[in-house]
Amino acid sequence: MRILILGAAGMVGRRLIDRLLAEKTLAGEAIIAIDAFDVVAPDLAACDGVAIEASAGDIADEATVKALIAKRPEMIFHLAAIVSGEAEADFAKGYRINLDGMTHLLEAIRAQGENYRPRLVFTSSIAVFGSPFEEPIGDTFLSAPLTSYGTQKAISELLLNDYSRKGFIDGIGVRLPTIVVRPGKPNKAASGFFSGIIREPLAGQEAILPVADDVRHWVASPASAVEFLMHAATMDTDVLGARRCLTMPGLSVTIAEMIEALRMVAGDAAAARIRREPDAVIEKIVAGWPRSFDASRAESVGFAADKSFADIIRAHIAHIADAAKRD
Amino acid sequence: MRILILGAAGMVGRRLIDRLLAEKTLAGEAIIAIDAFDVVAPDLAACDGVAIEASAGDIADEATVKALIAKRPEMIFHLAAIVSGEAEADFAKGYRINLDGMTHLLEAIRAQGENYRPRLVFTSSIAVFGSPFEEPIGDTFLSAPLTSYGTQKAISELLLNDYSRKGFIDGIGVRLPTIVVRPGKPNKAASGFFSGIIREPLAGQEAILPVADDVRHWVASPASAVEFLMHAATMDTDVLGARRCLTMPGLSVTIAEMIEALRMVAGDAAAARIRREPDAVIEKIVAGWPRSFDASRAESVGFAADKSFADIIRAHIAHIADAAKRD
Known part of the structure; x- marks a missing residue:
């Protein structure tokens, strides 16, 4: 199995790669290659038996995304995003990376034609919800984001559902809680x-x-974030029907x-x-x-909170x- | 006031123009010009005191939309769409017209800069909802469309909300019920x-x-559809907060x-x-x-059913x- 990871240099991306390299298999298949892509090339150690290719580029560039998809990875993790504060401060950049990036990815996959239908695991966000809320927020509550970042994630969810319904991808979106404890230095994010x-x-x-x-x-550990991605990559998506995006248990x-x-x-x-x-x-x-949140839908298909x-x-x-x- | 109507040749567009020309004012301002745009140029009679310009083109073409917005209309009715069946049969065409068209419109407006913030009245659809439903469907129920057309409308709603929140437009979206009785010949639409x-x-x-x-x-008359658009064009949108798209009373x-x-x-x-x-x-x-549907939110801000x-x-x-x- 060939795996493509977009946003591989981030905290969750790096932990996911560590996990994949420790397992060396995914969904019962040997992992033969991992393409680790980000805006800066991830710094990765070599691993016996798995070809690791780290590369850097801009997912808002259509040709860049096409080239990554031309290798026809069977599994794609799309974790790349401009964060909330930056997407709010730079409107055009947020839409370019968070929305055009998703569109390029979906269209590049569709352009490969009938014999290609990869599993696409997408990290969405609870930012797709905006107040006033119902409490707890259930899986049939309106996506009414109050940030451009949340809007871009909500649109990406709608596209993921429609491209899955049409059979171009086998998509699943996981809305991550706030990840705690993030390692590293203090940052200026409000959270x-x-x-x-x-x-x-x-x-x-x-x-x-x-x-x-x-x-x-609403929080989850970095380890749970990786578990969510691993389960999303390997679970039977048929049980999700047309609604392929889920609030993760926190x-x-x-x-x-x-x-x-x-x-x-x-x-x-x-x-x-x-x-x-x-x-x-x-x-x-x-x-x-x-x-x-009421994450009972995600729990009923095997996602578990800390x-x-x-x-x-x-x-x-x-x-x-x-x-x-x-x- | 200069008014731009996209999708002016359709049944609702033509009735809207008849109504505007009968009134000759909108929101207390004299109507000086109407740009009536569609994929085929609408056939319109001249009207004393109102400059009517009918033109034809493709809203999926960025330059075409830019040229329409360069005239800085204070009021825009965006009624143009590929219908549900066609958007389902021709995936790329549906996204080009129904989504790229909306994106071009919003970006052309944003590119005009700070002193331009037109009212944008957008016709959405109850196709943004997909089963299983709650009954009646309220305004906080999830948009989970089961067609590409519904997906394109749901995405357009999210964009309209975000561009309004950022102050680029003063947008409002009206989800029309099925319009009955449509005049003309029987067609092959399932409805x-x-x-x-x-x-x-x-x-x-x-x-x-x-x-x-x-x-x-869930139905409304053609006359009600025009009333919805007129009210959306003239009402105080501040009362809508960040959620600017409403299910119309039917x-x-x-x-x-x-x-x-x-x-x-x-x-x-x-x-x-x-x-x-x-x-x-x-x-x-x-x-x-x-x-x-529970359309009490729309009713509370002045929209009325037949x-x-x-x-x-x-x-x-x-x-x-x-x-x-x-x-």
Whole structure:
């Protein structure tokens, strides 16, 4: 099996590649090649028996996408996107990457003709929903995004459904929760503090909490994100009917519950490194985000949430320890 | 005010132009020009005081749309579309006209820059919904179309919302019910019989009814379609918030109720001209269509349904009589 990964240099993309190379098979077939594509070429180690080709380019360029599809990968993971803040700041760029990129991909596949119908796993987002919400948000609730990023994801979902219905692809879209704990340095994303209040205290550093303790959010671990993609790649998609995009199961947790889990796993000293510094701008942004979902449809077809927030923290600690060993 | 009408040669477009020329003002402003555009140039009579320019072209051609927008119309009615059956049979053509056409329109407007923000009235469709439905279908129900046409309309709605949110347009989308009674000859559209069973008996001809008497459908008169567009063109759109597309109020009627109204208005002889000839293919198509909607959101902002199906029939009779007088 040949696998194409668009957006391979991102956090989820790199973890997915690690997992695929550890398995060396997917859906019972040997993985013979992985094309790892991103705007910068991913830095990948060689692997016995699997041809790994890292390349860089722009998915808004039609010819670039055509060339990737000309190799007729049986499995495609489309994880590439301009993030929400950037798509909001640069309207044209967001549409070019997040929408034209998807269109080029679908059209390149369709142009290959009848004997080619790859599985296409697409990472969508809960940003396809916009307030006012029903709570919890179910799978028949309107997509009414309040950002250009959410609009581009919602349109991509509609295209994925229609191209699947017409038999051009075997598509499935997974709406990821906010991924916590993201490794690495603090970033300026409005959602960054959800990871920061765990990651920094565990590293012995102070973390700033800009919102109230009763703020509730929908989260999943990086490991669960990879599990979602692996299950989406291998499951029977016939059970989805015409609605091929699903909200992934997450944990609906409050900040207070996150901090209590941190205290339980890492002690009072870690929890004490969180400094409360309310930020009205971030509070307002976060207040507009959905807080809880009914993901029973995804659960009924085999997707599973993290068991507890304490488990998410323990997995993060183990991952950091592994990475330190490899360095 | 300069008005641009895309899809001006269709039944609704022609009636809209008649209405605008009768009013000669819109939203309190004198209408100085109407650009009437379609794939074939509409055949329009001259009108004192209003410059009417009929032209033909392809909205899938970017330069064509740019030239229309260069005149900076303050009001745009976008009614142009490849119909459902054709969009299903010719996948590429449907996307070119129904999606690329919309994209070209929005981008041409955006390219005009900050001092241009026209009202854009877009005719969407209840085809944005696909079964399984909730009944009645409310305004927070998922758009999960089961046709490429419905997909293209649903995507256009998302774009209209996003371009409005960003301030490039002042957009509003109206999802029209099935329009009954359509004048003219019988056509091969699966929904054609809804008009045929009224139109043909009134003209002294036999009509074929391919479905059972208890089939329920969501309909509005051609006059109501024009009223919806006029109200959408003139209403305060601020009340819509970020969700600018609305299901228009219709009548939810059964075939039996339609026939009973025909009997009441035109007598037993007319009703007797309907011949029942069940067609399994059409029955199956119609069974997949939505039957009733909760249009209370549209009603709350001033859109109104026809009062009764008997009124729809009477309006059709009056329209045919008027047209005969003009000939």
